Amino acid sequence: MLIQKKYLESTVEITKVEEKDGKFYAYAKTSPFYPDGKGGQLGDRGKIAGVDVLYVYEKGDEIAHQVTSSIAPGIYEVAIEQKRRKDIAQQHTGQHILSAAFLEIADIETVSFHMGEEYSTIDLDVPFLESEVISESEELANRVIQSCYAIEEIITDIEGSKNYNLRKPLSYKVTGEVRLIEIDNFDVSACGGFHLNNTGEVGLIKVIDTEKVKGNLTRIYAVAGERALKYFQKYNSVLKKLSKMLTSSVDELELRVEKLLNQSRDQALLLSKISQEYATVLSQNLSNKGLVYLEGYSEVGNFLAKIGNFEESILVFYDNSKYIIASKKYDVRNFVSKLIEKFGGKGGGKSEFANYQPAKKLKFEELEEVYHEVYNSGKDQKG
Template sequence: MSEKVKVIKVIKEGDIYFATIENNPFYPDGKGGQLGDRGKIDTVDVLNTPETGVVLSKHLNPGEYFYEIDEKRRFDIAQQHTAQHILSAAFERIASLKTVSFKMGEEYSTIDLDEQNIGEEMLNKAEELSNDIISKCIEVEEIFTDKEGAQKYNLRKPLSDKVSGQVRLIKIDDFDISACGGFHVKNTGNINLLKITNTERVKGNLTRVYFLAGLRAIKDYSQKDSILKNISFILTSGLYDLENKVEILLNENKDYKNRIKKLAEKMAYHLSKDLIQKAVVVNNNKVVYHKKEDETADFLHKYVNLKDYTLIIEDEKNKTFSIVSNNINCKELIDKLKMNNNIKGGGSEVRGNISGDIKFKDILKILEK
């Protein structure tokens, strides 16, 4: 901490302390789509940096204090921001796709492109071109000019009509030049790596591209590499055989599930006979009740004559009841239960489900009426 900042006033707003600062040196959150600064004023942490001041972790009296800006965070922001310029320029060069918005987050960053159908091949080309520019260690130039001077350059994005006064341009050789007031690295090599991690369609006709750059991309690679190695160890498979191994396991699992399903249905046939013998008669209604333990319960309705019996299955784990019957009106029964108990549910005349704080005996009481 070698420089000082003047705190004009501090106001407590709920659980936070909002400070107004003279000539605020902290870059604000969200400006130009990027993250804002963090750091300290005296020994107090700067938690957020809105346009109009800073949010502190505790109270400070007005006065002059030494301050510190988190330079490691600034460098991370610079890596992400310059990477965005490169990635946006890459998409424009490869497929004439325009970046309509950019957002930097604490974990990842995104750009929205004006196209809804972007294939894997195009994504790979944009990523490859971006990393090629990064690997060439091109100087990232700052050019300060006015609006008239800026318009002489072949800007990737035209200047807004609202722009006035001095304009700062970020130039990466002849690959990209854009107006920008945010943080940037001095050399594209400082970014190290750019990785596209995901895409999704947004707002109907746009594609959102998720990406990581710099240390974020390296950490992501390291974490995924560790996960793959652990999975490889668990499955006793070589790393490059994992895909085939997983496919085999999924097919085996599907086969086992089908076998279990068939066995459960056979079990349901035999179980239904025992349950019918134990049926409870309530007001001329014969009720077959079963507490679900496995998939067998899912097939009982096939083997209980629903014209003569009402089948009630309790899933104690999920606190639900399934009611199936052609003998009573299930919808009417559930409506009555909802009037007298703290439950949710619904269904048709022949089938319904309820959940909540209710017991089997509570259902029987309604059937008795």
């Protein structure tokens, strides 16, 4: 792997340790632990004096290591997770190749890069990306990977960097030493992160999603190396399960799902029509005075509340979980308030229509009692 010397040291000198909100932070002037987020890259993990390092960041001119327990100041051996470094180098090298591929295929520049624990994102300087551009860039990037080009680390300065055709000009902030990562004749970029010695080690790179982001940019999500294999394994397994569940080949899955969704929409529409018709039939045989109590499906209850004649009555419809309550004579909110007061639960609505969700189903006698309590005084009648 191409890693700067300072990250290859085997010890760290901890100068002080702070405890804050039950968390421990060990500080050092320099550290072999790469800080999280520096240059868009993930940070190192591992151990200092046998204590786990959870997070690493630059604080002023110091490096802070969040550790699982306190360490006394001193010089300690470090153990840095090499498997994680390999993954980081795969994602980072993959990003250089993919960014260069977008530039070559469609003259699209990379604005920024961010590596996460599951995928990396690259913000491209275009408001929209055509899918052909993505697949062509992806294909070129993978051809570069399969060509097993050597990758070189070049240490120079600003003057020396002018001999190279950099993909992106150096930031005006850069002073002193300049580190370049050169991928054969394909790409040269200034970068301080971890990279591989050979493009073949990236294995595979795949764009997995795109998103429009602020400032007219397009963000692409990508996975490389082991992550790309894991991604393929996961999605392949989901697709295989789906195709078994829907008794369809993967190629016909889209059509099959579309058909099922249409069927389901048609059935929902039919169910709604039947509920409406049934509610109409029910409404013709209801008493038009006092408390009208029914049980059934909520679709039927809701239609009934809408179309029924409750000029002189109140509908209380139980759908096996809540009560649908409607009346054109009474303010049903008073009924719901009383039910909550006596039996708990929750509910609310408007004066002509409300819902009440009890803790458990009420007896008809209990509903009747509340009805008499609330309305027989005559005070709550509308008009």
